[in-house]
Amino acid sequence: MQSDDVIWEIVGKSHCSFRVKVPEKNQQFCRNAYNLTGICNKRDCPLANSRYATVREREGVIYLYTKTIERAHLPSKMWERVPLPNNYMKALEMIDSELLYWPDYMIHRCKQRITKITQYLIKMRRMKLSNAPKVVPIKKKLDRREARREAKALRAAHIEKAIEKELIERLKTKAYGDQPLNVNEDIWKQILDAEKGKEKLDAELEDEDELDEEHELEEEEEWDGREFVSDDSESEFGGLSDLEDMEPAQDDEEGKSNDDGSEEEGDTDSPRRKRPPKTSLGKRKAVDDAKRPRKRVARVEVEYEEEQELVDPEKESIPSW
Amino acid sequence: MERRKLEKKNPELKKKRQAENVPMTIDNTRAYDPSMVTVPSGLHPKSTILAEFSARSKSTVPIKESSTVGSSEPSGSKVTQDPNPAPPPAVPAEFMDPEHAADIANDPFAAYFDPDSERDPSEPPKVLITTSPYATAPTWAFCDELVGVFPGAQFFKRKKKSFRSNAPPLGTIAGWAVKRGYSSLIVVNEDHHKPNALTMIHLPAGPTAYFKLTSVELTREIYGHARASPHYPELVLNNFVTRLGHAVGRMFQTLFPPMPEFEGRQVVTLHNQRDFLFFRRHRYMFKSTERTALQEIGPRFTLKLRSLKTGLPSNNPLGAPMKPLEMAKEDEEPEQQYPHIVEEVAKSEDNGEAGNSGGEDEEAEEESARVEKEETKRDEKKGARKGEEFAWAWNPRMDFKKRNFYL
Numbered sequence: 001m002q003s004d005d006v007i008w009e010i011v012g013k014s015h016c017s018f019r020v021k022v023p024e025k026n027q028q029f030c031r032n033a034y035n036l037t038g039i040c041n042k043r044d045c046p047l048a049n050s051r052y053a054t055v056r057e058r059e060g061v062i063y064l065y066t067k068t069i070e071r072a073h074l075p076s077k078m079w080e081r082v083p084l085p086n087n088y089m090k091a092l093e094m095i096d097s098e099l100l101y102w103p104d105y106m107i108h109r110c111k112q113r114i115t116k117i118t119q120y121l122i123k124m125r126r127m128k129l130s131n132a133p134k135v136v137p138i139k140k141k142l143d144r145r146e147a148r149r150e151a152k153a154l155r156a157a158h159i160e161k162a163i164e165k166e167l168i169e170r171l172k173t174k175a176y177g178d179q180p181l182n183v184n185e186d187i188w189k190q191i192l193d194a195e196k197g198k199e200k201l202d203a204e205l206e207d208e209d210e211l212d213e214e215h216e217l218e219e220e221e222e223w224d225g226r227e228f229v230s231d232d233s234e235s236e237f238g239g240l241s242d243l244e245d246m247e248p249a250q251d252d253e254e255g256k257s258n259d260d261g262s263e264e265e266g267d268t269d270s271p272r273r274k275r276p277p278k279t280s281l282g283k284r285k286a287v288d289d290a291k292r293p294r295k296r297v298a299r300v301e302v303e304y305e306e307e308q309e310l311v312d313p314e315k316e317s318i319p320s321w
Numbered sequence: 322m323e324r325r326k327l328e329k330k331n332p333e334l335k336k337k338r339q340a341e342n343v344p345m346t347i348d349n350t351r352a353y354d355p356s357m358v359t360v361p362s363g364l365h366p367k368s369t370i371l372a373e374f375s376a377r378s379k380s381t382v383p384i385k386e387s388s389t390v391g392s393s394e395p396s397g398s399k400v401t402q403d404p405n406p407a408p409p410p411a412v413p414a415e416f417m418d419p420e421h422a423a424d425i426a427n428d429p430f431a432a433y434f435d436p437d438s439e440r441d442p443s444e445p446p447k448v449l450i451t452t453s454p455y456a457t458a459p460t461w462a463f464c465d466e467l468v469g470v471f472p473g474a475q476f477f478k479r480k481k482k483s484f485r486s487n488a489p490p491l492g493t494i495a496g497w498a499v500k501r502g503y504s505s506l507i508v509v510n511e512d513h514h515k516p517n518a519l520t521m522i523h524l525p526a527g528p529t530a531y532f533k534l535t536s537v538e539l540t541r542e543i544y545g546h547a548r549a550s551p552h553y554p555e556l557v558l559n560n561f562v563t564r565l566g567h568a569v570g571r572m573f574q575t576l577f578p579p580m581p582e583f584e585g586r587q588v589v590t591l592h593n594q595r596d597f598l599f600f601r602r603h604r605y606m607f608k609s610t611e612r613t614a615l616q617e618i619g620p621r622f623t624l625k626l627r628s629l630k631t632g633l634p635s636n637n638p639l640g641a642p643m644k645p646l647e648m649a650k651e652d653e654e655p656e657q658q659y660p661h662i663v664e665e666v667a668k669s670e671d672n673g674e675a676g677n678s679g680g681e682d683e684e685a686e687e688e689s690a691r692v693e694k695e696e697t698k699r700d701e702k703k704g705a706r707k708g709e710e711f712a713w714a715w716n717p718r719m720d721f722k723k724r725n726f727y728l
Contacts, residue, residue, distance in 0.1 A: 146533075146625070146720075149597070150625075153595040154594070154599065156346065156595070157592055159601055160615055162592060163559075163588060163605075163613075166557050167607070167613050168613060172610075180583060181583045182583040182586045187609060190610050
């Protein structure tokens with residue numbers, strides 16, 4: 001049995017979960033979404049009135065909600081919802097027709113609501129047209145979480161180390177070119193030397209597989225400087241002195257190759273390379289061309305490749321030692 | 322103690338132990354992302370990322386891990402530069418996602434990376450720096466620092482609303498900048514008298530990236546800072562792995578002149594760690610073949626990407642032109658105005674009615690229209706105006722998984 005008075009006795013006078021009191025103003029508000037005015041009193045309470053009407057807006061469409069006593073026992077179907085036309089005048093007319101014979105107070109309040117809603121919808125649309133900045137709420141929890149994560153990421157990043165590593169890598173891979181402007185000369189030389197050392201190591205590794213070939217090549221090389229000359233042409237070459245020249249001919253070869261090498265480099269700044277030791281001979285010293293007097297003699301100049309077979313004298317695999 | 326003694330005698334033991342017990346960090350147990358282009362460096366041995374990469378293709382080509390996206394010189398860059406297919410990509414072509422190839426084909430930064438263009442490589446790209454409307458001194462100070470960072474930069478204060486005109490929106494400003502030959506636009510947003518966000522807009526028609534800006538430290542606040550010189554800096558872009566990351570990295574590259582002046586010995590770093598981009602600026606000196614000395618210049622800040630839109634900021638929020646006003650007809654019933662409600666009602670009725678058969682066609686149209694509406698609604702929810710399209714947008718739910726990173 002539905003009795004509005006009984007409901008109001010409880011809800012209005014003792015406790016209602018929708019009520020909000022404002023003690024300074026001695027005012028009571030109703031948070032119920034269906035309330036017509038938002039104020040808590042018997043006339044406006046949607047719980048304590050079995051016949052009630054409101055106007056609410058959802059996603060730009062205005063609806064009229066009505067509640068009648070015939071459906072009071074069906075809570076899920078209590079409110080009847082009718083969409084009102086977009087046209088303001090027509091909407092007012094519809095209210096009149098739907099709420100025919102209803103209390104004037106309710107009709108009046110519904111119409112007031114429609115007016116207000118229409119006005120704020122218009123304003124919303126106009127605001128969207130103007131490129132107003134989007135106001136975004138500050139989410140404290142999110143901000144705190146992100147700040148913490150940022151600090152941890154910073155610690156995990158080791159930025160300066162990473163930058164150092166990257167710069168050194170660029171230096172070593174010669175990304176700065178052959179004559180970098182951002183390095184100290186000594187350091188650049190060190191890097192180039194290290195590279196050559198690496199090349200030498202690589203070459204040595206290759207050589208281990210090609211021992212036999214090396215041996216053959218060696219023999220050829222030893223012969224290359226020496227020529228078998230007939231008696232007739234002896235005078236051209238100048239007798240014994242030739243032989244003296246011939247023996248260190250390999251020096252010449254190396255000196256030549258060295259020259260070629262240094263010419264190839266083209267940089268006066270680059271250091272004199274330490275020539276790799278040859279197998280058949282002991283230590284080799286870098287000899288300046290200017291220092292060694294060269295006899296101007298008809299010679300056959302033969303070019304040899306830089307990377308010559310190099311066998312590590314320490315390797316036990318060479319029995320001929 | 323005992324172990325330490327043993328390892329002192331035999332350093333190999335230590336190496337072995339370290340190789341076996343690699344600690345799992347968030348970075349080296351990062352989740353696999355199909356849009357990864359370069360393999361992240363320093364992966365944990367149990368990480369499945371390499372496996373996923375090789376699962377993409379059947380070849381057994383080994384993949385090298387690479388940490389940097391590229392340098393400011395085109396020759397050293399590891400990022401695939403389009404349209405020339407010559408420079409090899411960091412990941413062999415077989416592993417590349419077909420979407421990545423599409424990205425390369427439609428690269429918005431092609432003009433910057435094109436070696437055949439008529440641009441003078443020694444000329445810095447023009448960058449326009451502004452603020453949000455009605456910004457204050459701290460933001461202007463930060464912007465002045467930014468002008469020092471980017472060689473071709475100029476700072477202008479934002480035009481205010483006047484009696485005759487509204488404050489021009491970003492879209493209009495972008496249009497003016499394009500006309501005046503700027504290649505990028507940077508907008509520093511202010512909130513509570515502090516710079517809190519940064520928008521990078523690549524100009525001719527390029528993407529708009531919106532970053533959250535934190536931990537801003539100006540030059541004068543850094544103890545023992547170096548003095549900047551007017552030389553063009555080198556760039557170091559660390560840890561950009563996915564397609565999105567590469568896009569952001571390349572966008573950053575376009576702010577700087579392509580050929581750095583190495584005699585200046587300045588580096589600008591954008592280091593990505595767990596989706597936080599740390600910006601640093603240093604002067605360096607090679608102390609030896611293994612050590613470099615770094616002295617920090619210039620501002621220090623952190624960026625976090627919030628969204629990436631494919632076009633310029635939209636000027637007209639309505640996008641498409643408005644339809645002419647139609648006065649509501651008096652004969653129209655509410656049904657005509659609310660077809661979607663009518664459809665729902667019609668569904669519940671019998672199928673034999675004539676209204677339904679016509680309704681089905683309308684339904685199909687309605688559905689496609691509804692899908693479009695949903696998409697635009699989704700974009701609008703993220704904050705795009707009409708005419709703007711999000712390539713990527715962040716939302717707080719992405720933070721729940723600790724090992725998912727997007728850059």
